Amino acid sequence: MAKKKKEREILISDKKHGLPFSKGLLASSITATGISPNKAYEIAKSIEDFLRYKGIYSIESNNLRKLTIQIIESKLGIDYAKKYKCWLTLGDQGKPLIVLIGGTTGVGKSTIATEIGSRLGINHIVSSDAIREVMRALLSKELMPMLYNSSFTAWKSMRTPFRKKDDPVIIGFIEQVEIVNVGLSAVVRRAIREGINTIIEGVHIVPGFIDLNQFDGAVVVPLIVSMGDNEIHRSHFYVREVDTGGTRPFKRYRANFESIRKIGEHVEGVAELGGYPIIPSYNLDSAVNGVLKVILDKVVVSCFNKIVEADFEGKENLKE
Numbered sequence: 436m437a438k439k440k441k442e443r444e445i446l447i448s449d450k451k452h453g454l455p456f457s458k459g460l461l462a463s464s465i466t467a468t469g470i471s472p473n474k475a476y477e478i479a480k481s482i483e484d485f486l487r488y489k490g491i492y493s494i495e496s497n498n499l500r501k502l503t504i505q506i507i508e509s510k511l512g513i514d515y516a517k518k519y520k521c522w523l524t525l526g527d528q529g530k531p532l533i534v535l536i537g538g539t540t541g542v543g544k545s546t547i548a549t550e551i552g553s554r555l556g557i558n559h560i561v562s563s564d565a566i567r568e569v570m571r572a573l574l575s576k577e578l579m580p581m582l583y584n585s586s587f588t589a590w591k592s593m594r595t596p597f598r599k600k601d602d603p604v605i606i607g608f609i610e611q612v613e614i615v616n617v618g619l620s621a622v623v624r625r626a627i628r629e630g631i632n633t634i635i636e637g638v639h640i641v642p643g644f645i646d647l648n649q650f651d652g653a654v655v656v657p658l659i660v661s662m663g664d665n666e667i668h669r670s671h672f673y674v675r676e677v678d679t680g681g682t683r684p685f686k687r688y689r690a691n692f693e694s695i696r697k698i699g700e701h702v703e704g705v706a707e708l709g710g711y712p713i714i715p716s717y718n719l720d721s722a723v724n725g726v727l728k729v730i731l732d733k734v735v736v737s738c739f740n741k742i743v744e745a746d747f748e749g750k751e752n753l754k755e
Contacts, residue, residue, distance in 0.1 A: 445486055446493045453493065458483055461503065466554045468518040469727045470511065482506055518731050521738035525654065528737065532557070532632045533623055533653045534730060537640030537706075538660035539699030540587060541671045541688060543716040547660060548636040550723045551730070559626065563637025566618040567611075581611045586638045587694040604694045605701050608638075615639040620649075627652045641702055642709035656733045658726060659706040659713045661699065667717060668696070 445456035458479040465475035482503060486494065494502075500523055508516035525532060534551065536544050545562065552560050571582045580592035590607025597606045616639060626633040627650060640657065647655050662668040672688040688695065706713050714725040 442487070443492055445483065445491070447496050447499060448493050449495055456483065456486070456494075456499075461499075463554070463556055464522075465503070465507065465519065467522045467556070467727075467731070468507070468515050469724060469731055470507075470515065472554075474511075478503075478506060478510060481510075518735060521735045522731070524738055525734055528654075529630070530737070531626055531630050531653050532730070532734070533626060533650065533655045534634045534726075535640045535645075535655065535657040536634065536636040536660060536726070537642075537657070537702060538638065538662075538716075539702060540585075540638055540695045541668055541675065542660045542662040542699065543671065543719065543722065544636040544638075544660050546719065547714075547716065547722055547726055548634045550719070551726055552634055554723070554727060555632070555730070557632045557634055559631050559633045561622055561633065561635045563615055563619055563635060563639035566622060566637075567615050567639070570615065570618050579614065581607070581614055584611075585691075586611055587691045587698060602697065604697050608698050608701070609641075612639045612641050612644055616644045620645055623650055623653070623655075638698065638702075642705045642711045654733060654737045656730050657711055658729050659702060659711055660716050660722065660726075661703050661713050662716050664717065665696070 446453035447456055458476065461482065462472065462475040462479040465478055466472055470478070482499075485502070485506070486492070504516050504520055507519050532555070534548075534557075536548050536551075538544050548560050552558065567582055570579070574582060576583045580594070581589050584592050584607075586608050587604065588607075589611040590603040593603065593607050593610065597603060615637075619635065619637075619639060622635065623633070623645075640659075642657065642659070647657065662671075669689070669692060672692075673685045675688075676685040703713055705711075712729045714722055714729070716722040
């Protein structure tokens with residue numbers, strides 16, 4: 436039986452080196468526009484087919500970008516082409532993308548963050564609980580007891596009295612959020628200094644506790660994930676127990692389910708008042724697409740503002 440002839444490799448070249456063309460990597464970058472992975476792969480395959488048909492086996496990265504934009508526009512329309520162009524130019528702005536995903540325990544934040552990271556090619560994903568763990572290693576229980584309980588049981592570590600009309604679950608949660616946000620802000624500042632696209636997810640991301648204006652060196656996208664259905668929310672904890680081999684037991688979350696729901700309602704209420712996007716998580720695909728839309732809308736606005744600034748600077752230079 437005759438062996439299948441190996442196809443000639445297509446190289447992406449510039450002045451220094453050449454790398455093999457990869458449909459998978461190209462498709463991954465295209466999904467950043469909100470296109471489904473299957474459709475993105477179809478587009479990447481059509482680009483490869485076009486290059487082979489034309490006998491192009493070496494192409495500069497800028498020309499590949501232009502070709503990809505043209506084919507996206509021809510197949511999906513100008514809006515998707517603009518989104519892809521803005522996503523590509525985000526790095527040229529010198530501003531990293533920082534995505535902040537909040538919401539109460541068990542709504543699917545970490546799953547959504549992982550999927551968004553895969554779609555956008557963002558490998559740096561941080562949990563606010565991981566930040567809390569690091570802070571616990573530095574601060575003793577005697578000094579900072581609020582760090583030594585979960586968000587829904589933080590009230591048990593409260594030392595300051597509260598009024599009878601106040602809900603201890605919410606007061607304890609807020610106190611823990613204030614403490615963890617110190618470390619969270621430090622993580623964001625470091626990501627900006629190093630120019631690293633980052634996703635931070637966790638219950639401690641609550642509107643109003645971080646001044647986003649201090650992060651003008653990044654494109655910051657805050658949003659909240661919600662779960663309106665009690666039973667679907669409750670089922671997430673059972674799945675979590677199975678997935679973690681029992682290290683995160685269902686019984687513990689079931690016993691504190693009312694407190695977890697209270698925190699969710701509080702965070703979503705604050706988000707509504709602050710105008711933060713709230714993404715329902717009944718279905719993973721729709722939630723991921725909803726989050727991608729919020730991110731892309733912010734990226735497009737940033738891209739547009741950059742064009743306006745460049746145009747204004749150009750006119751000012753002409754005056755001089």
